Amino acid sequence: xxxxxxxxxxxxxxxxxxxxxxxxxxxxxxxxxxxxxxxxxxxxxxxxxxxxxxxxxxxxxxxxxxxxxxxxxxxxxxxxxxxxxxxxxxxxxxxxxxxxxxxxxxxxxxxxxxxxxxxxxxxxxxxxxxxxxxxxxxxxxxxxxxxxxxxxxxxxxxxxxxxxxxxxxxxxxxxxxxxxxxxxxxxxxxxxxxxxxxxxxxxxxxxxxxxxxxxxxxxxxxxxxxxxxxxxxxxxxxxxxxxxxxxxxxxxxxxxxxxxxxxxxxxxxxxxxxxxxxxxxxxxxxxxxxxxxxxxxxxxxxxxxxxxxxxxxxxxxxxxxxxxxxxxxxxxxxxxxxxxxxxxxxxxxxxxxxxxxxxxxxxxxxxxxxxxxxxxxxxxxxxxxxxxxxxxxxxxxxxxxxxxxxxxxxxxxxxxxxxxxxxxxxxxxxxxxxxxxxxxxxxxxxxxxxxxxxxxxxxxxxxxxxxxxxxxxxxxxxxxxxxxxxxxxxxxxxxxxxxxxxxxxxxxxxxxxxxxxxxxxxxxxxxxxxxxxxxxxxxxxxxxxxxxxxxxxxxxxxxxxxx
Amino acid sequence: xxxxxxxxxxxxxxxxxxxxxxxxxxxxxxxxxxxxxxxxxxxxxxxxxxxxxxxxxxxxxxxxxxxxxxxxxxxxxxxxxxxxxxxxxxxxxxxxxxxxxxxxxxxxxxxxxxxxxxxxxxxxxxxxxxxxxxxxxxxxxxxxxxxxxxxxxxxxxxxxxxxxx
Ligand SMILES: Cc1ncc(C[n+]2csc(CCOP(=O)(O)OP(=O)(O)O)c2C)c(N)n1
Ligand SMILES: [Mg+2]
Numbered sequence: 001x002x003x004x005x006x007x008x009x010x011x012x013x014x015x016x017x018x019x020x021x022x023x024x025x026x027x028x029x030x031x032x033x034x035x036x037x038x039x040x041x042x043x044x045x046x047x048x049x050x051x052x053x054x055x056x057x058x059x060x061x062x063x064x065x066x067x068x069x070x071x072x073x074x075x076x077x078x079x080x081x082x083x084x085x086x087x088x089x090x091x092x093x094x095x096x097x098x099x100x101x102x103x104x105x106x107x108x109x110x111x112x113x114x115x116x117x118x119x120x121x122x123x124x125x126x127x128x129x130x131x132x133x134x135x136x137x138x139x140x141x142x143x144x145x146x147x148x149x150x151x152x153x154x155x156x157x158x159x160x161x162x163x164x165x166x167x168x169x170x171x172x173x174x175x176x177x178x179x180x181x182x183x184x185x186x187x188x189x190x191x192x193x194x195x196x197x198x199x200x201x202x203x204x205x206x207x208x209x210x211x212x213x214x215x216x217x218x219x220x221x222x223x224x225x226x227x228x229x230x231x232x233x234x235x236x237x238x239x240x241x242x243x244x245x246x247x248x249x250x251x252x253x254x255x256x257x258x259x260x261x262x263x264x265x266x267x268x269x270x271x272x273x274x275x276x277x278x279x280x281x282x283x284x285x286x287x288x289x290x291x292x293x294x295x296x297x298x299x300x301x302x303x304x305x306x307x308x309x310x311x312x313x314x315x316x317x318x319x320x321x322x323x324x325x326x327x328x329x330x331x332x333x334x335x336x337x338x339x340x341x342x343x344x345x346x347x348x349x350x351x352x353x354x355x356x357x358x359x360x361x362x363x364x365x366x367x368x369x370x371x372x373x374x375x376x377x378x379x380x381x382x383x384x385x386x387x388x389x390x391x392x393x394x395x396x397x398x399x400x401x402x403x404x405x406x407x408x409x410x411x412x413x414x415x416x417x418x419x420x421x422x423x424x425x426x427x428x429x430x431x432x433x434x435x436x437x438x439x440x441x442x443x444x445x446x447x448x449x450x451x452x453x454x455x456x457x458x459x460x461x462x463x464x465x466x467x468x469x470x471x472x473x474x475x476x477x478x479x480x481x482x483x484x485x486x487x488x489x490x491x492x493x494x495x496x497x498x499x500x501x502x503x504x505x506x507x508x509x510x511x512x513x514x515x516x517x518x519x520x521x522x523x524x525x526x527x528x529x530x531x532x533x534x535x536x537x538x539x540x541x542x543x544x545x546x547x548x549x550x551x552x553x554x555x556x557x558x559x560x561x562x563x
Numbered sequence: 564x565x566x567x568x569x570x571x572x573x574x575x576x577x578x579x580x581x582x583x584x585x586x587x588x589x590x591x592x593x594x595x596x597x598x599x600x601x602x603x604x605x606x607x608x609x610x611x612x613x614x615x616x617x618x619x620x621x622x623x624x625x626x627x628x629x630x631x632x633x634x635x636x637x638x639x640x641x642x643x644x645x646x647x648x649x650x651x652x653x654x655x656x657x658x659x660x661x662x663x664x665x666x667x668x669x670x671x672x673x674x675x676x677x678x679x680x681x682x683x684x685x686x687x688x689x690x691x692x693x694x695x696x697x698x699x700x701x702x703x704x705x706x707x708x709x710x711x712x713x714x715x716x717x718x719x720x721x722x723x724x725x726x727x728x
């Protein structure tokens with residue numbers, strides 16, 4: 001077999017159904033094989049960044065490994081933002097890059113870049129394949145590393161002569177890497193300690209992170225929270241890990257979290273963190289974070305534990321298995337639910353007071369469309385059943401606050417890196433992975449322009465994605481910081497020129513719609529949701545609307561600016 | 564928390580990117596490297612690395628965990644935490660040796676059991692091996708005579724076997 005044939009064979013054996021990519025000289029042999037392999041669908045993007053984000057959105061929405069294929073040099077460097085985005089949010093993606101022939105490596109050959117060097121700090125691992133016979137093993141290892149442990153992107157650099165060389169194809173059914181042995185099973189003693197802390201606490205909060213979604217621990221989490229009657233808050237990445245409409249949900253915490261989530265965490269005596277990494281957007285000023293709380297921290301990655309906050313009970317392991325173990329103890333001890341309720345009764349009363357004092361709210365307007373209203377309407381009209389991708393900025397935060405995500409893998413958002421331009425290509429990946437489902441991208445007028453070229457990709461694939469642009473004419477989130485912390489010096493945040501998004505949609509052959517007044521929102525959204533093709537909705541919102549509550553960067557999470 | 568020097572003994576896969584990954588981890592996360600020493604082990608597929616770093620307890624914990632997280636890293640031991648270990652470093656020191664000082668340099672070599680490995684009309688090159696304290700002492704004593712150049716290997720370390728049966 002040739003190397004190129006081996007690569008495609010390996011993809012088939014890994015069960016890959018779709019690849020997002022862009023060809024070039026260094027991968028032309030692989031493309032030649034794909035031509036003969038109809039069982040693998042190839043989605044031709046318009047920019048390699050789009051391919052990386054699409055593979056990422058596919059992975060986030062399906063739980064499978066996303067695959068992206070690009071050529072050497074600029075093709076490879078164009079994926080770097082996408083790789084870093086996936087890395088920060090622990091998303092399993094395999095990126096295949098072409099490379100110049102091995103004998104030219106290091107010679108500054110045409111379209112040569114040291115992509116393994118460039119991506120070393122933003123991949124879970126990467127490989128440069130030097131011999132054709134190594135291909136099956138390396139590709140098997142790449143998928144294995146991407147999806148196991150704490151998932152992440154893995155890049156495989158494929159020199160052209162390796163693709164063209166010949167060797168026998170030996171597919172390893174099992175792979176064991178002596179230096180990579182993630183720990184899945186939690187230490188039983190630690191889980192017992194965690195249980196005892198829960199039993200003795202009076203003001204507990206469960207903090208749900210993206211790890212709950214990655215490990216599929218949402219059912220165990222729900223069972224535990226209901227049995228013990230625990231309040232639950234989510235990080236941005238944890239949204240959907242616990243039902244947002246559940247009476248025990250406090251919504252999101254952190255910089256743009258709810259008042260009651262931040263107050264509950266700040267006043268708690270015990271935090272059960274599940275697959276969250278205590279990012280600065282969650283903790284605010286670390287020294288002032290939950291000063292009275294003991295912390296139980298479940299995470300598959302030991303480096304996440306004790307990195308930002310001190311932890312009393314570290315539990316290294318898979319979130320699902322750890323919660324199973326904890327539930328098992330709960331059942332064995334068999335404390336009646338009534339006692340748990342009794343134990344947290346005062347605490348819940350306090351939380352209800354906070355909820356009543358500052359609910360998540362905004363001022364309605366008769367003149368201007370309020371973005372929060374748009375998201376609420378969208379939630380209502382889709383009955384919360386859509387897969388919602390977001391861009392980055394205010395649009396992202398309003399979506400996180402007002403679309404009550406009930407199920408895992410329904411919010412597709414760039415949390416760790418905060419990548420503008422992520423949402424739309426990610427929505428393409430999500431729609432490819434979920435053909436029958438409604439996929440929406442909530443966008444900003446700035447972000448959507450960062451990968452607008454993928455409109456053509458979506459049209460070509462016949463994807464009926466709905467792009468809802470919350471158009472404020474501003475780089476809104478930056479403007480909000482300037483308004484609040486830089487005395488309204490609006491430096492470089494106002495677009496003097498914006499395209500006519502309706503005409504732009506039409507130019508791509510998509511449906512373009514617009515709403516400029518509050519009463520137009522519902523009919524326009526309805527029309528968009530009924531459309532069976534790519535639809536772009538330009539919604540002109542109140543230009544200077546802010547996202548609140550807000551914890552100023554570096555301040556304690558109790559120092560919220562409310563509406 | 565107090566900063567402390569730690570000597571880490573690391574076994575890594577002998578692959579092209581492994582060392583770059585480790586170096587990148589330290590620079591990317593702002594950890595210190597005082598010295599780094601790498602060589603093959605008896606098993607040619609593994610390299611051994613002795614790394615001297617500084618930090619408080621939490622930082623050292625992070626460094627060790629981050630090292631273990633690298634796919635190519637097989638084993639990390641904080642030698643400093645072991646009860647007994649041997650540490651050694653070697654230095655080559657080119658020292659000025661004029662007529663009046665040649666005898667003194669040789670005497671010092673004798674006391675510290677250093678070897679003269681190269682001689683020129685105006686210099687001696689001396690090889691010193693030992694724990695860092697010894698190297699430091701030799702360097703301090705030779706400084707007034709005039710050190711022209713110095714090359715050090717960085718520390719290597721190994722856990723001592725238990726003596727009791
Ligand atoms: C690639 C990239 N560049 C810059 C930023 C910094 N940034 C964060 S939010 C934001 C404004 C986004 O504007 P828009 O997409 O219109 O969203 P809005 O906040 O107005 O809803 C900017 C520039 C970023 N997150 N990503
Ligand atoms: Mg905007």
